[in-house]
Amino acid sequence: MIESARSIVAVESRPRAPRRPRRRTGLTVGRVFGVPLHLNLSMLLLTLLVTVTYAEFARERLGLSPLGGYLIGLGFVVSLLGSVLLHELGHALTARRYGIGVRGITLELLGGYTEMDRDAPNPRVELLVALAGPAVSALLGGIAVAATLAIPDHTLAHQLALQLALSNVIVAVFNMLPGLPLDGGRALRAVLWRLTRDRHRATEVAGWVGRAVAVGTAGLVVLLTVQRVLVPLALPLMLLVAVTLWRGAGQSIRYARISRRVPLVDLGRLARPVFAVPTGTPLAEAQRRHAAQGPPGSAVLVVDGAGRPVALVDPAAADAVPVDRRPWLGVDAVARPLAALPTLPLGLDGERLMAAVQAHPGARYVVTAGEDVVGVLHIADLAQVLEPTRKMNR
Known part of the structure; x- marks a missing residue:
């Protein structure tokens, strides 16, 4: 190398x-x-x-x-x-x-x-x-x-x-x-x-x-x-x-x-699913719905009134909000616009996926199929596939 x-x-x-x-x-x-x-x-x-x-x-x-x-x-x-x-x-x-x-x-x-x-x-x-x-x-x-x-x-x-x-x-x-x-x-x-x-x-x-x-x-x-x-x-x-x-x-x-x-590396299997909540939803309500209805390990996706994805909730930012404030804070306040996040098309093979990750370093990637957001790739999940014996911070 x-x-x-x-x-x-x-x-x-x-x-x-x-x-x-x-x-x-x-x-x-x-x-x-x-x-x-x-x-x-x-x-x-x-x-x-x-x-x-x-x-x-x-x-x-x-x-x-x-x-x-x-x-x-x-x-x-x-x-x-x-x-x-x-x-x-x-x-x-x-x-x-x-x-x-x-x-x-x-x-x-x-x-x-x-x-x-x-x-x-x-x-x-x-x-x-x-x-x-x-x-x-x-x-x-x-x-x-x-x-x-x-x-x-x-x-x-x-x-x-x-x-x-x-x-x-x-x-x-x-x-x-x-x-x-x-x-x-x-x-x-x-x-x-x-x-x-x-x-x-x-x-x-x-x-x-x-x-x-x-x-x-x-x-x-x-x-x-x-x-x-x-x-x-x-x-x-x-x-x-x-x-x-x-x-x-x-x-x-x-x-x-x-x-x-x-x-x-299989991007389709590595990508975590998404769980959509409408824009303006209180953070506490979004977390309640996610815990009750969301797939295990899924990411919270914010969608507008027409159902179009607009942002992705940052788990660290959400966890940092005091519990007593979460009912009064909109989920948008702890979300990052999709335009600010790197994206990966679903059909990428391992070689092209690695090239894309090297070109645009990040912790999370939005996985898309056409205009639809179908998942989120966490870099720690990719690293676990590439180096299964190495301890990763998740």
Whole structure:
């Protein structure tokens, strides 16, 4: 479902499958080859950390002034982010080449990710999209290695070329580790998908391998820090990379299990029935009628004088009204207009239902058949079908 290494030379990349829209916490800075580019606010922490760390290193190696060291550190951050951006463009442009829409590229604390409109249609496209990013990083690393060998030692240009070579090579190698959410995990999933003809099983297996990679990464980072190969300042950030890998692998496993159950979704069976009351009915009377005559679990629908549905009672708002006020408060006061609620046509299958819910997140959905309201879908009921072993708040 979803997938960057780091110290001062490590960055992660994770192409993401489509998911529920979310409010961004960063800035949209423009477009690159038509792909929207976003900067997450966590980039400020990365910029500060890498600038300070590399500035100290550059001053010691090159005898620069404090200001010169910080300027060089900042320049290295810009170069590093440029490398990450090119890595993500490899994913994005390859995906677009095969008809997969790209919503945008986001650069954040742990590198970057490419958000796509949908999954790859087959294992071959999945493999090509997954390998495109590491291929770009490997190419950049090769160019930087050649530049490092050609530039005299103990110079500023040599140090910058060396760090860019190391960062791009590490990004390419680290991302090719065979576990989700890394690019190598997506490549592994593509191979398993081709062999088993079961994308969901392939995703779940690659996710468990990704968890093993996360544990191995954490152990290796601690070992290298104890042996003073990594500076202590890099330890928290590298452990954060390992935690992010673990969480991403878990999300991939969960995504596979949910996706496997999507064909079981039947909107007609999931939708709760409705019980109609006329507009202006006192809340207490509406609740009395509903309790006496309404089907179990049904929602209270408010209809106008012609019998047309106009609103849906909000159970939480109704329960919040003191009992002694309910005879004097109209049911309309605790109802939401139907126009303000997302609607779902009754004939949707599981795939289209999931797409509609992701596009319009909500707690309840009005289910319609033509102009008639035939039921209400509670998102908790849908979640229970998709994840029957998970506890839900109803």
